[in-house]
Amino acid sequence: MSVLRKPARTFKIAAFVAAFLASIGMNFAALPAAQAQQASAVLFQNVRIFDGKSATLSAPSNVLIRNNKIEKISVAPIQADAQVIAGGERVLMPGLIDAHWHAMLVRPTPVSAMADDVGYNNLLAAAEATATLMRGFTTVRDMGGPSFGLKRAIDDDLVPGPRIYPSGAVITITGGHGDFRQLTDLPRTIGGMLSRMERIGGSMVADSPDEVRVRAREQLMQGASQVKLTAGGGVASPFSPLDVSTFTELELRAAVEAAENWGTYVAVHAYTPVSIQRSIAAGAKCVEHGHLMDEATARLMAEKGIWLSTQPFLNLEAASALGPSEQAKMRQVVAGTDRVYALAKKYRIKTAFGTDILFSQALAERQGAMLADLTRWYTAAEALTMATSTNAELLSLSGPRNPYPGKLGVVEEGALADLLLVEGNPIDNIRLVEDPARNFLVIMKGGKVYKNLLAQEPSRR
Numbered sequence: 354m355s356v357l358r359k360p361a362r363t364f365k366i367a368a369f370v371a372a373f374l375a376s377i378g379m380n381f382a383a384l385p386a387a388q389a390q391q392a393s394a395v396l397f398q399n400v401r402i403f404d405g406k407s408a409t410l411s412a413p414s415n416v417l418i419r420n421n422k423i424e425k426i427s428v429a430p431i432q433a434d435a436q437v438i439a440g441g442e443r444v445l446m447p448g449l450i451d452a453h454w455h456a457m458l459v460r461p462t463p464v465s466a467m468a469d470d471v472g473y474n475n476l477l478a479a480a481e482a483t484a485t486l487m488r489g490f491t492t493v494r495d496m497g498g499p500s501f502g503l504k505r506a507i508d509d510d511l512v513p514g515p516r517i518y519p520s521g522a523v524i525t526i527t528g529g530h531g532d533f534r535q536l537t538d539l540p541r542t543i544g545g546m547l548s549r550m551e552r553i554g555g556s557m558v559a560d561s562p563d564e565v566r567v568r569a570r571e572q573l574m575q576g577a578s579q580v581k582l583t584a585g586g587g588v589a590s591p592f593s594p595l596d597v598s599t600f601t602e603l604e605l606r607a608a609v610e611a612a613e614n615w616g617t618y619v620a621v622h623a624y625t626p627v628s629i630q631r632s633i634a635a636g637a638k639c640v641e642h643g644h645l646m647d648e649a650t651a652r653l654m655a656e657k658g659i660w661l662s663t664q665p666f667l668n669l670e671a672a673s674a675l676g677p678s679e680q681a682k683m684r685q686v687v688a689g690t691d692r693v694y695a696l697a698k699k700y701r702i703k704t705a706f707g708t709d710i711l712f713s714q715a716l717a718e719r720q721g722a723m724l725a726d727l728t729r730w731y732t733a734a735e736a737l738t739m740a741t742s743t744n745a746e747l748l749s750l751s752g753p754r755n756p757y758p759g760k761l762g763v764v765e766e767g768a769l770a771d772l773l774l775v776e777g778n779p780i781d782n783i784r785l786v787e788d789p790a791r792n793f794l795v796i797m798k799g800g801k802v803y804k805n806l807l808a809q810e811p812s813r814r
């Protein structure tokens with residue numbers, strides 16, 4: 354994966370072609386360079402802006418997009434040679450960000466994710482990626498699964514989909530969350546064959562600091578923007594009770610060192626106080642879930658500036674594709690949801706919004722509805738801020754490994770142009786995000802329009 358290297362390579366090829374054309378007497382300067390620079394500009398006229406931060410909308414404004422960025426925002430008319438989208442005082446807002454997504458694991462079942470042909474599962478994930486973008490989620494932080502190929506295809510614009518901040522394979526211990534082997538697969542031959550889930554890059558089992566280091570470095574080598582470990586038990590895994598802590602502090606620290614040497618950070622799946630506190634001691638920067646945390650742990654997270662990336666699980670829906678023992682664990686998590694948000698607010702923990710939707714296309718259609726569910730604890734403006742500028746702040750923790758340098762989650766000059774034009778005001782009525790097909794009239798990512806109902810239905814202008 355070399356998104357960052359690619360322009361250099363393209364440049365070398367272009368330089369070679371230019372030299373060749375010059376050698377046969379053709380003037381390269383007049384040819385493709387001019388075309389490549391040709392502005393792909395879009396002008397949103399007369400929109401009220403939710404900028405990703407402020408609780409109020411702007412006055413009617415005009416927003417000029419050139420190439421992949423927001424070039425100019427002005428209440429005065431903007432003159433430009435651009436495709437005009439007449440906003441009619443509708444709301445322009447940043448594209449949504451899901452901080453806990455599994456692009457490869459939304460549509461398959463737990464069994465088919467491992468058993469089905471890898472090519473088929475990638476195409477399935479591509480279809481879901483397009484659906485994700487069409488729900489207005491222009492960026493996802495992928496918290497486990499072999500999403501590197503999908504990311505590349507999306508970045509190359511082969512497939513419409515969100516920007517992906519990939520973790521690659523989740524790193525787990527024997528029997529931990531993410532170890533999907535069966536008892537019949539035991540005992541493992543030390544130094545022997547990899548299991549199916551390891552071969553497809555879904556998760557890697559590591560039982561010592563050295564093994565953790567290898568697996569963390571392998572994900573970074575493939576382009577992981579952060580490293581994900583499971584520090585405690587989880588719902589969707591057959592052999593990890595929720596209360597268990599899994600990695601030792603030394604094992605966790607091995608991953609943290611590998612990630613920090615690479616300029617980025619470790620995020621841990623952890624529900625319990627012990628697993629969260631141990632991860633923080635080892636240097637992890639972000640806790641995924643945290644539903645079973647206590648006051649002391651919340652205070653520690655706030656003091657240390659540790660991120661909480663959690664999900665509004667309000668019922669057993671998220672475990673609907675799973676068995677009775679997993680549903681029992683889900684019940685415990687759901688019971689902790691009110692508490693985790695109360696503690697996050699009480700201690701002002703930096704809190705990100707994610708959905709962690711697994712194994713259900715139907716559930717994925719509730720991605721926006723889960724965002725709206727945050728209004729159980731937050732105002733609509735706070736919820737929308739969390740899913741845009743706050744989530745973007747978490748993404749930027751990947752530092753030099755950020756695959757999409759530039760500002761995300763805000764509408765401001767110079768930011769990447771990931772934008773939604775909304776029918777209605779989501780700050781007044783956040784439930785609008787539950788029906789993206791109807792209410793997101795325009796969906797833009799990187800300055801490119803992926804959906805424009807106004808163009809299709811001139812009568813709506």
Ligand SMILES: [Zn+2]
Pocket residue numbers: 453455496497709
């Ligand atoms: Zn997850």
